[in-house]
Amino acid sequence: MVWSRRHSAFNLCRYAIWGIASLCLLPFIFTKKNREIVKEMSWREWLTIIILGITNYTLTQGAQFLALKYLPASTVTLLLNFTTVLVALFSLLFLSESLSLKKWAKAL
Structure with missing residues (x-):
């Protein structure tokens, strides 16, 4: 029973954070340029x-x-942080995108 209380409290916090993040992003949708794009979708x-x-x-x-x-949490964290580099490499290999030095610097 203790685990389920903790688990439900964790879910509540997680959804609250998503809700706050969504509210913070809402003003960017309502700029004039974005309203036009959204209306045309x-x-x-x-x-x-x-x-x-x-x-x-x-x-x-x-x-x-x-x-x-x-896997240990430290290994998973390292893999997650390596995601941007993998995306850059895959876009180079599979999509034949040319990446500038500036884009590589952002990926690293």
């Missing part, structure tokens, strides 16, 4: 954004918890 674009958001969040969080089950 079709329902398919909205559906794509929603599906990508749900699946990407589910996959990354699931992979992170699975990694924490089998």
Whole structure:
């Protein structure tokens, strides 16, 4: 019973943080330029954004918890921090994107 109370309190805090973060980002949506972009979006674009958001969040969080089950937390943290470098390398290899020195510096 103690674990479930802690677990529910943790979830409540996590959702509160997401809510606060969402509220902080809302003003950026309501700039004149962004309002025009949002108004022009079709329902398919909205559906794509929603599906990508749900699946990407589910996959990354699931992979992170699975990694924490089998690896030490320090190793998982190092892998998570290495993500930007991996994205840069994969975009170079698979998408043939040319990355400037400035972009590499940001990735590192």
